[in-house]
Amino acid sequence: MIPNGTQYLVNIPVPGSMGAQRNGKTGKIELADAGADVVIADILTSLAEDVVKEIEERGHRALGVKLDVTNANDVQEMISKVTDHFGRIDILINNAGIQCISAAEWGKYNINVNAIAPGIIETDLTRKRLEDKEYFDLWINRTPLERIGKPEDLSGAIIYLSSKASDFVTGNTIMIDGGYKVQ
Numbered sequence: 001m002i003p004n005g006t007q008y009l010v011n012i013p014v015p016g017s018m019g020a021q022r023n024g025k026t027g028k029i030e031l032a033d034a035g036a037d038v039v040i041a042d043i044l045t046s047l048a049e050d051v052v053k054e055i056e057e058r059g060h061r062a063l064g065v066k067l068d069v070t071n072a073n074d075v076q077e078m079i080s081k082v083t084d085h086f087g088r089i090d091i092l093i094n095n096a097g098i099q100c101i102s103a104a105e106w107g108k109y110n111i112n113v114n115a116i117a118p119g120i121i122e123t124d125l126t127r128k129r130l131e132d133k134e135y136f137d138l139w140i141n142r143t144p145l146e147r148i149g150k151p152e153d154l155s156g157a158i159i160y161l162s163s164k165a166s167d168f169v170t171g172n173t174i175m176i177d178g179g180y181k182v183q
């Protein structure tokens, strides 16, 4: 479990955990269920508010923030809004790419930096493409578990990396790809 009152800041979209589209709700709601206060930052305010409502109806705290991740002012404003509302930020989830460098540099500040590397996940981004049988079969044939990933397949790793259970884990990548990498 995540200690109650942990602030969870959603930043740049990653599948199944970010954004406010229906595919992105899963990770955030499960994090809220696990004890985190969740910030839903998305370019689409109405979608973010829908997710906030759903989390609040489950008895948890959440804050919706309009964010265009390509706009530095939006990012600054989001940080101000989140710290004004919740006091601090404990967990940041965004698109990785620099995690090894960051992990090496930020460890001394007690900051863990890890990545989740998904295979194909059915989201609003991929759904249409997966209707193409050839494309679908290509993924299935290269995936030992013989299915397309679901957003909720990422939730356990997100909760693990957000919890005390991973306090001594940094600079790592968790592959969640149904075995695609070993094919």
Ligand SMILES: NC(=O)c1ccc[n+]([C@@H]2O[C@H](COP(=O)([O-])OP(=O)(O)OC[C@H]3O[C@@H](n4cnc5c(N)ncnc54)[C@H](O)[C@@H]3O)[C@@H](O)[C@H]2O)c1
Residues within 6 Å of the ligand: 013, 014, 015, 016, 017, 018, 019, 020, 021, 023, 024, 041, 042, 043, 044, 047, 067, 068, 069, 070, 095, 118, 119, 120, 121, 122, 123, 124, 125, 126
């Ligand atoms: N779906 C997959 O199989 C998969 C696999 C690996 C990596 N990824 C990557 O993960 C990311 C998200 O993928 P997804 O499948 O969840 O996409 P998606 O399109 O289903 O959802 C993206 C979410 O981000 C929001 N958004 C879009 N532009 C934004 C902006 N400028 N600022 C803030 N919010 C914004 C959207 O409103 C939406 O809620 C992408 O970068 C994608 O390349 C996806």
